[in-house]
Amino acid sequence: MTVTLFPVRLLFAAFMMLLAWPLALVASLGSAEEEPTQPPTLWRRLVDVLLKAIMRAMWFAGGFHHVTVKGRQALPSEATILTLAPHSSYFDAIPVTMTMSSVVMKAESRDIPIWGTLIRYIRPVFVSRSDQDSRRKTVEEIKRRAQSGGKWPQIMIFPEGTCTNRTCLITFKPGAFIPGVPVQPVVLRYPNKLDTITWTWRGPGALEILWLTLCQFHNQVEIEFLPVYSPSEEERRNPALYAGNVRRVMAEALGVSVTDYTFEDCQLALSGGQLRLPADSCLLEFARLTRALGLRPEKLEKDLDGYSSIARTRGGEKVGLEEFSAFLQVPVSDALQDAFALFDESGCGMVDLRECVIALSVVCRPAQTLDTIQLAFKMYGAPGDGHIYEDHLACILRTALGVAELSVTNLFRAIDGEDKGRISFADLQRFAELYPNFAEEYLYPEQRPFHGCTRTPSTPTPNGFCTDFSPEGSDLGAKPPSKKLD
Known part of the structure; x- marks a missing residue:
């Protein structure tokens, strides 16, 4: 033919x-x-x-x-x-x-x-x-x-x-x-x-x-x-x-x-950049919840600097649900409680606002990996020099990828070539320029989802990445499971 x-x-x-x-x-x-x-x-x-x-x-x-x-x-x-x-x-x-x-x-x-x-x-x-x-x-x-x-x-x-x-x-x-x-x-x-x-x-x-x-x-x-x-x-x-x-x-x-997923979710799931989201990322669930809260990506992107400034001021101080509600300027609802649960890994009823800002940045700018990491460095960095330590890098990358556990020791040591015990965003940026595919080697193996996220289906989903919702069941206003999974 x-x-x-x-x-x-x-x-x-x-x-x-x-x-x-x-x-x-x-x-x-x-x-x-x-x-x-x-x-x-x-x-x-x-x-x-x-x-x-x-x-x-x-x-x-x-x-x-x-x-x-x-x-x-x-x-x-x-x-x-x-x-x-x-x-x-x-x-x-x-x-x-x-x-x-x-x-x-x-x-x-x-x-x-x-x-x-x-x-x-x-x-x-x-x-x-x-x-x-x-x-x-x-x-x-x-x-x-x-x-x-x-x-x-x-x-x-x-x-x-x-x-x-x-x-x-x-x-x-x-x-x-x-x-x-x-x-x-x-x-x-x-x-x-x-x-x-x-x-x-x-x-x-x-x-x-x-x-x-x-x-x-x-x-x-x-x-x-x-x-x-x-x-x-x-x-x-x-x-x-x-x-x-x-x-x-x-x-x-x-x-x-x-399915509840949207065109923007497709962009998020298949985003490029240095950090490709793993299949079990909870950020798709978080993106769905932000829509349920009426938080539009275009508005969130404009407000990111303001959010990060507040989170940087609070430092590592954790907040409860009421303060989380005031931070996002949305009323307390089932959707907000589910979003809160994604960041409340220990179940103590307190979350770190910096993690929320990182997740919002990924949802708004799925392919702009380094912009999100730079924003995170500003929030976690030490006053004056802006350097961060290994535990900070682990928290940043866990949140940016939407996973519960992540070993960053080998990556941190590779970036910290002078063995100072701390790194700056400039150090990470130089490393990313030399090794643009660093995440494939250092980060992706053996990842598990956030505890607050729904489990990844064990059977193939209808179109490769969309969760199945039957036409008979209403997907509008449906409450996803907020109970933490063991």
Whole structure:
């Protein structure tokens, strides 16, 4: 297939995109913020028809000979937002090109040659994952369009916010549900004997997926439009509850489980940097609890210096639950007690605020390992020279990795080349530059989880790292076990 079918399909698909490009370019001229005319002009409707036909021919050439559509797509007056899941591949663009609905997508997509022009034609809502203000503007734009009375095209949103492997639905982002308007859930299936579609964090790359799919003679895709979901008053007031209930409906239709984990948790679990988190890290549980407390990563990151200053002032003095609550500026709750228990290793009802700040730094900046360690050195370092001792390094790295026990003796001696019995952050930084993979040799063997964390499942989890929650069981507001495990 590589030497026969693949090149023919690739050339034909490229030709179709080149054919569609000038139509989309001309039709997308002008301001993208300008409200569409109602009803659409004759030439716009003609371009819509031509582009749909060209795109359908392109997918047909790629082996998607028949697209199975179940249910009925709601009218814009019935549902202005369509929520699609699971999001597992760039082939999820098929329903977008079939309906010419607007989409919410990464801002980087508009810079893709040719494809970016086709994207701009459907008047998308662009979001930048790195720009926190962009996220706020995206939510406002979704709300404005959703409440425009059908003047804008329907918006297709993939509420998971990232690609998964279709074995479970991760936590939905609330953007599609903040407007509080009815949404129509749409589920996607690829019932192929050989899965060449799924594109996830550790799976094949984009080009390999394209090659394998075009080499497969026939590719199947099913698009099912579920009944419109109208929110209750409580769901309108609580977008997270609304998102969770819609996710449960979609999970039941797909026959898969749901998980509390989010896109940010995926980043945390698979973060790079000098300290890669071990599989049994409790920081994923801590990240979940910070969300339950309403502590947003973007705000926490801004407040880290303030938190560290308070913790440095307190030194090694431990605090109880009430002071812990005041420190984080959140009321005492079950979630706060569970977070407190993660740091109360001895069960004495007291915790060190410095450990909490380190954990918050890792959750906010999962790939910026040295920034977190530098922050920790400022809190643990001796007045004046900022040096720390071996027991301090052990505490810092245990907390940064989310493990209960960790031997740092060999690492400390390697860094302390002059045998001074203490090290500075500059010493550690120089060592990390010379040995960027030092953690693999010195830190990772024989780690055990925090006592306050739930046990790592002994059987494989549904998608490799997500804990399994059945669709029948509510995962919203569920209280994780806070009893310390022996």
